[in-house]
Amino acid sequence: xxxxxxxxxxxxxxxxxxxxxxxxxxxxxxxxxxxxxxxxxxxxxxxxxxxxxxxxxxxxxxxxxxxxxxxxxxxxxxxxxxxxxxxxxxxxxxxxxxxxxxxxxxxxxxxxxxxxxxxxxxxxxxxxxxxxxxxxxxxxxxxxxxxxxxxxxxxxxxxxxxxxxxxxxxxxxxxxxxxxxxxxxxxxxxxxxxxxxxxxxxxxxxxxxxxxxxxxxxxxxxxxxxxxxxxxxxxxxxxxxxxxxxxxxxxxxxxxxxxxxxxxxxxxxxxxxxxxxxxxxxxxxxxxxxxxx
Numbered sequence: 001x002x003x004x005x006x007x008x009x010x011x012x013x014x015x016x017x018x019x020x021x022x023x024x025x026x027x028x029x030x031x032x033x034x035x036x037x038x039x040x041x042x043x044x045x046x047x048x049x050x051x052x053x054x055x056x057x058x059x060x061x062x063x064x065x066x067x068x069x070x071x072x073x074x075x076x077x078x079x080x081x082x083x084x085x086x087x088x089x090x091x092x093x094x095x096x097x098x099x100x101x102x103x104x105x106x107x108x109x110x111x112x113x114x115x116x117x118x119x120x121x122x123x124x125x126x127x128x129x130x131x132x133x134x135x136x137x138x139x140x141x142x143x144x145x146x147x148x149x150x151x152x153x154x155x156x157x158x159x160x161x162x163x164x165x166x167x168x169x170x171x172x173x174x175x176x177x178x179x180x181x182x183x184x185x186x187x188x189x190x191x192x193x194x195x196x197x198x199x200x201x202x203x204x205x206x207x208x209x210x211x212x213x214x215x216x217x218x219x220x221x222x223x224x225x226x227x228x229x230x231x232x233x234x235x236x237x238x239x240x241x242x243x244x245x246x247x248x249x250x251x252x253x254x255x256x257x258x259x260x261x262x263x264x265x266x267x268x269x270x271x272x273x274x275x276x277x278x279x280x281x282x283x284x285x286x287x288x289x290x291x292x293x
Contacts, residue, residue: 005073012070016077019050024081029259032084037142039085039106039120048103052078052087053094061095068157072164072219079168079238082259082266084140086117088161088274089125097123110146111154111273118144138265154275156224162273163215163227163234169263170208170237173245176260177201180249191248200248204241211237225287228280235277238267 005013023043024032032040047053055071057063064070071091078087089109090100099105099122108117110126118124118131119142131144178201181192191197214230242264246253253260271277 009070009073012066013073013077016050016052016074017080019046020077020081020083024083026259029082029262030256033139033256033262036139037119039117041106044085044090044106045103048101053091053103054101055091057095057101063094063101067219068160068222069216069219071157071161072215075161075164076168076171076215079165080172082140082169082262086121087165088158089116091161092155092158093123093125097125111158112152112275113146114272115144115146116141118142136269138262138269140262141266141269143269154279156222156227158274159231159280160215160218160222160227162270163211163218163231166231166234166238166267166270167208167211167215169267170204170211170234170241173238173241173260173263174201174204174208177204177241177245177248197248200244204237204244207233207237207241225284228283231274231280232277232284235267235271239264239271242267 023046024040032038051064052074054063055066055074056068057065059065075087075091086106086108089111090103090105090107092109093105093107094101097105097107100107105122106117106120107123107125108115108121109124110128115121115124115126115128115131118128128144128146131146134143134145136143178192181197181201182190184191186194192201211230211233214226214233218226218230242260245260246264249258249260252258255261
């Protein structure tokens with residue numbers, strides 16, 4: 001399945017990509033990793049001014065009045081650059097929490113037993129008493145755990161936006177791997193000329209394009225089962241893609257000069273968001289079982 005974006009959707013995607021290139025490039029990413037647990041409020045407000053959080057809010061309420069397909073496009077761009085912060089929670093709070101739509105208010109939410117960016121949040125949706133800090137694998141996603149908190153059914157939109165961010169990571173690590181395979185030489189040839197490396201890159205592309213078709217389709221149908229399937233494909237494309245990208249980069253991929261290991265760490269953390277992989281697997285299994293009965 002292949003989706004062709006409209007001119008307006010391409011303009012939205014390109015505009016967000018240009019904004020993020022100006023405000024959060026590779027140097028900014030590495031700088032943010034050196035000062036974890038501090039959210040760039042100026043960048044957050046810039047996202048608000050660009051309509052990132054108010055994208056699906058009706059125009060009569062001060063929003064942009066677009067839909068899920070457009071939200072998926074901008075969250076994919078956020079995933080490409082590893083934009084930090086509780087993006088989905090603030091996006092979902094637009095119209096319900098004052099200041100969320102404009103980026104003046106940072107909103108986090110209790111997600112199962114975890115809360116991202118609790119210390120930086122102005123508003124936390126959900127009950128988070130007794131939350132304790134925990135060590136996060138991703139230096140740009142500080143986490144708190146809420147003891148005794150039972151996981152509730154996730155919002156399907158939160159699941160879809162998480163899948164969109166994973167899709168952005170899958171596409172970005174594929175680009176990084178191909179760029180390195182073309183530039184890095186061994187035995188007088190680019191390493192991409194060797195079959196083992198070429199197959200790794202081809203697999204990354206195949207998984208990311210399959211996930212893109214599923215995520216874009218789920219954004220159109222908004223069906224919870226379509227979203228669950230898209231989330232599983234996007235998670236696999238991001239995690240396996242980042243691992244394969246590390247393989248292509250060798251030891252260089254683990255250094256702080258490279259962003260590759262940060263993509264893998266963020267992809268791992270995202271697999272626990274919005275019900276995690278398990279919720280999507282169980283939703284699909286329940287539907288299959290019901291259909292077979």
